[in-house]
Amino acid sequence: MRLKPNFASMNIRQLFQQHVAQTSPAPIALNITSASGNYLFDDNGKKYLDLIGGISVCNVGHCHPRVVAAIKEQAEKYLHVMVYGELIQSPQVAYAQLLAKHLPPSLDCVYFTNSGAEATDGAIKLARRATGRPDIISCHNSYHGATLGALSLMGDEYWRNAFRPLMPGIRRHYYNSPELIAAIDSQTACVIIETVQAEAGVIEPDIKWLQQLRGKCTETGTLLIFDEIQCGFGRTGKLWGFEHYGVIPDIVLLGKALGGGMPLGAFVSSHMYMQTLTNNPVLGHITTFGGHPVSCAAGMAGMEALLEEQLGEQVAEKEQLFHSLLVHPSIKAVRSKGLLMAIELESPDHVMQTLQHCLEKELFFDWFLFAPNCIRIAPPLTITKDEIKEACKITLECLI
Ligand code: PLP
Secondary structure (H helix, E strand, C coil): CCCCCCHHHCCHHHHHHHHCCCCCCCCCCCCEEEEEECEEEECCCCEEEECCHHHHCCCCCECCHHHHHHHHHHHHHCCCCCCCCCCCCHHHHHHHHHHHHHCCCCCCEEEEECCHHHHHHHHHHHHHHHHCCCEEEEECCCCCCCCHHHHHHCCCHHHHHHHCCCCCCEEEECCCCHHHHHCCCCCEEEEEEECCECCCCCECCCHHHHHHHHHHHHHHCCEEEEECCCCCCCCCCCCCHHHHCCCCCCEEEECHHHHECECCEEEEECHHHHHHHCCCCCCCCCCCCCCCHHHHHHHHHHHHHHHHCCCHHHHHHHHHHHHHHCCCCCCCEEEEECCEEEEECCCHHHHHHHHHHHHHCCEECEECCCCCCEEEECCCCCCCHHHHHHHHHHHHHHCC
């Protein structure tokens, strides 16, 4: 007979490894006891300056008072009441209206989901339904989520291969490549790209390429989808990443900062396209919890705080401060679009060692899926100039 482990004698780290499904052989495993503003606090009394903001989620900082108040207020009124789309839930309506007000007029209809990956899947279904076409084009080195649909779009063989067979009908080409534009034809339902490629290590689109891509999609009746899940909500210095390039998609994907720290995603398109989800079949996309009233109330409070505190407007100056301070023989390049930044080092080992040393000095960083030579910087947009100076000082000390 196998003996059961003695759970009573296990500490929280062992229980975490035993009972919470693990996806990494070496999780960071800090035991977070609270988070506030730009800091995380752990059970050893340590205070970490957060340079990744929950991976581009906490744009207004951790536990923004306005977000917490909105959560409490909504929680006292009602939580889940009915599956998506049947009852009028005022937090959903109000947030959809606010988003539509700040998006171009052609993006006026919001489908709220639970996560970014679900927004990706919903958008692909919408593109196929609206065009009646089968094919999808995505990019090498792209990341749109980990559900089977979103994973099928993913542009890296290592990460997707173990889960085959994937969704058929997908072709991948390089971001910024003329081949991608040439591949669009009358069978292409949609082209999906990240407005700024994040997991590839912060790669910007070439503006002319983006304009030509828009032109070819319009000419062929193909829907253009921009994934703004990581670069939306002021991270690049404008509310939406696509504002830098003057190109408007047919569908935009939102997530991460959308919920103000609560789980929320969305795909946003025109009312005309969205109507195709209401018949033949009815309930063209279904979710029980998508657009949860507490998440919508939190997200709306977060977006209002972001706008009123003019956090996006301060991004360019903070980005420049990072650039001016991150100078070191071991740093090969610093790529950025606003406060979405990649510090390129010699090797993946060098990245991991630096992350570990920084953590010991209470500075919290992360890495990228498809750019193992790079350290990720995506702090809360509320990070102060003094905190940036402190973060860069520690980083340089830890580079060896
Ligand atoms: N799209 C992009 C660009 C992302 O960075 C992510 C998550 O990292 C997703 C989609 C998927 O979002 P989620 O993890 O909420 O499913």
